[in-house]
Amino acid sequence: MTNNLFYRIIKTIFKAFQAELIHFFGDPALRTTFLIITVVVAFLNSSIYSNEIIEKTPIAVVDLDKGSMSRNYIRMLDATQQVSVPVVSNDMNEAKKEFIEGKVFGILVIPEDFEQKISLGRQSSILLYSDASNMLHNKAISGAAASVMGTFNAQIEIGKSLRSGLNYGNSTISRRSITAITKPVFNPYGGYGTFLLPVVFLIVMQTLLLTSIGVLGGTFREQNKYLEAYRISDSTHLKIIPVLLGRALAYLLLCILVFSVIVGGTFTIFKLPFRAAFGDVIVFLIPFFLAVIFLGFSLMGIFKRREDAAMSVTFLSTPAVFLTGISWPVVAFPQWVKILSYAFPSTVGARGFLALSQFQASLGDIKDLWGQMWLTAVFYFVIAILVNYRLKIS
Numbered sequence: 001m002t003n004n005l006f007y008r009i010i011k012t013i014f015k016a017f018q019a020e021l022i023h024f025f026g027d028p029a030l031r032t033t034f035l036i037i038t039v040v041v042a043f044l045n046s047s048i049y050s051n052e053i054i055e056k057t058p059i060a061v062v063d064l065d066k067g068s069m070s071r072n073y074i075r076m077l078d079a080t081q082q083v084s085v086p087v088v089s090n091d092m093n094e095a096k097k098e099f100i101e102g103k104v105f106g107i108l109v110i111p112e113d114f115e116q117k118i119s120l121g122r123q124s125s126i127l128l129y130s131d132a133s134n135m136l137h138n139k140a141i142s143g144a145a146a147s148v149m150g151t152f153n154a155q156i157e158i159g160k161s162l163r164s165g166l167n168y169g170n171s172t173i174s175r176r177s178i179t180a181i182t183k184p185v186f187n188p189y190g191g192y193g194t195f196l197l198p199v200v201f202l203i204v205m206q207t208l209l210l211t212s213i214g215v216l217g218g219t220f221r222e223q224n225k226y227l228e229a230y231r232i233s234d235s236t237h238l239k240i241i242p243v244l245l246g247r248a249l250a251y252l253l254l255c256i257l258v259f260s261v262i263v264g265g266t267f268t269i270f271k272l273p274f275r276a277a278f279g280d281v282i283v284f285l286i287p288f289f290l291a292v293i294f295l296g297f298s299l300m301g302i303f304k305r306r307e308d309a310a311m312s313v314t315f316l317s318t319p320a321v322f323l324t325g326i327s328w329p330v331v332a333f334p335q336w337v338k339i340l341s342y343a344f345p346s347t348v349g350a351r352g353f354l355a356l357s358q359f360q361a362s363l364g365d366i367k368d369l370w371g372q373m374w375l376t377a378v379f380y381f382v383i384a385i386l387v388n389y390r391l392k393i394s
Contacts, residue, residue, distance in 0.1 A: 009242045016246025023216055024250065034212045038258055039265075041204050046266040049193030057140045059106040059130075060087035060095040067115035073126075073152055077108070082144035099129075106130035106141040118156060186273075186358050194273060198357055199326045199350040201262055206292050206346045207317040209255065213296030214309020222305050240388045244381070248293045255289040256282060276356040280363050284356060287373035288349035294380035295345065301387040316344075324350040345380075348372045 024030050061077070063070050078085040083106075087098050095107045109127040117124040126149070130141040187194045263281070267274045303309045322328065323341035330338065341347040352369040355361040363370065 012239060012242040013246035013249070016243040017250045018246075020247040020250035024212070024254070027216060027219070030212045030216060033215070034208050034254065035258065038204055038208045039261055041208075042201055042262040042266055043269075045200050045204075046193070046197060046270045046272070049197060050270040052193050054136045054140050055081055056084040057082060057106070057137050058086050058104045059083050059108060059141055060089065060098050060104045061085050062089055062092050062095050062107060062109045064090055064112040065110050065114035066090065069115040069118060070110045073110065073148065076148045076151065077144060080144040080148060082140040082147075099131075105134065105137040108145065186275075186360075193270075194358065195354070196326060197266070197272060198353050199321070199324050199346075201259075201266075202288070202346050202350050202353055203317060203321050203324070205255065205259060205262075205289075206320065206344070206349075207313055209251065209289075209292050210296045210299070210313045211309055213251065213293065214299055214303045214313060215306050217296075217300045218303040218306040218309050221300070221303070240385055244294075244297060244384055244388065247297070248290060251293045251296075252286070252289050255285075255293075259285065274357050275360045281353065281356050284352050284363060284366070284370055284373070285349065287370065287377045288345050288352075291345035291349075291373060291377040291380055294377060294384045297384035298380050298387050300384075301390065320344045320346050323347050326350070342372075342376070345373070345376055348376065 024034075059077075061074050063074065074085055074088060077083060087095065087104060089095055092107075092109070095104070098104045099107055107129040109129075111125065111127075114124050114126075126145070128142065128145050130138045132138045259282075260278075263274070263278070266272065299309070299312075303312070323337070323344055324347055325333075330341075333341070348369050352366050352373070355366050355369070356363075
């Protein structure tokens with residue numbers, strides 16, 4: 001039985017699996033980086049974005065009219081969920097000072113002839129200045145101002161209809177014959193964390209997993225002990241394959257355990273929506289984890305020192321985030337950027353994970369993405385074999 005080829009392959013895989021876990025847990029930096037930092041970063045990001053939306057962004061109002069209509073408008077604006085009005089003044093310079101000091105994120109100016117023009121049936125205007133460098137604050141301020149302006153205009157129009165003899169019901173219908181009923185799906189509150197955090201979790205795991213594999217491999221290469229550590233140097237070339245499979249299984253086990261802690265902890269504690277069976281998510285992410293692992297093994301040909309992995313992988317983490325499409329739509333990417341994005345396993349992995357966990361998709365619905373993940377894993381597995389073969393013959 002000991003001469004059986006299948007038995008020898010299984011034995012080699014198990015030994016490589018065991019050796020990788022021993023090397024991993026024997027390195028304090030790796031234990032800290034992957035087992036602790038990954039979880040800490042996930043929980044930290046979840047706590048930051050747990051409120052989902054920005055509420056009560058402070059703005060200053062410069063009321064040059066000081067009439068009843070302007071006071072009513074300010075009260076309506078302050079009552080919205082998006083903004084608060086802690087500063088009401090008739091001095092533009094005072095409002096500018098509050099804005100420059102960062103106490104408010106916008107300035108709304110009501111002109112001095114505001115009520116007079118409206119009473120005469122003429123069009124008036126309101127000036128709004130907001131900090132466009134902060135996208136979320138700017139969106140909250142402009143959204144609140146537009147919402148209040150719509151309600152304010154409706155009150156004026158309905159008031160005119162009532163004075164002309166129409167009852168309230170007919171006045172409302174004449175003002176708005178068609179009512180749009182909007183029902184946002186999957187992310188009803190427009191929360192930032194709901195669509196961002198699932199992608200961040202995968203990017204964090206990809207970055208720290210590549211760093212861990214690269215640091216361990218760089219350590220062995222720096223000490224010229226890589227081939228001896230897995231007994232590849234004195235074996236046949238075919239032994240490289242089961243050794244890589246055994247090492248990959250070790251990291252796959254660690255990935256599943258860490259990911260289970262992250263998802264089970266953050267989504268429960270911070271009440272983030274998770275609309276999929278956890279088993280389906282793990283089944284989909286297995287090729288993602290394998291693709292990242294084999295990518296790490298492929299980078300062994302580049303990382304010759306321990307520090308190389310930490311610096312290089314950290315630099316690549318930011319492009320990986322943007323290439324997933326969460327900050328800019330994929331359809332707006334140039335064609336060469338779309339092609340480049342598939343070099344990162346997180347590009348396809350993030351889309352599939354979002355579809356499962358947030359959009360209630362089934363594995364059958366994303367079978368194309370699942371197939372792409374397996375192709376990516378196989379591609380990097382072949383590259384890893386070639387890299388290790390080259391290291392052996394050199």
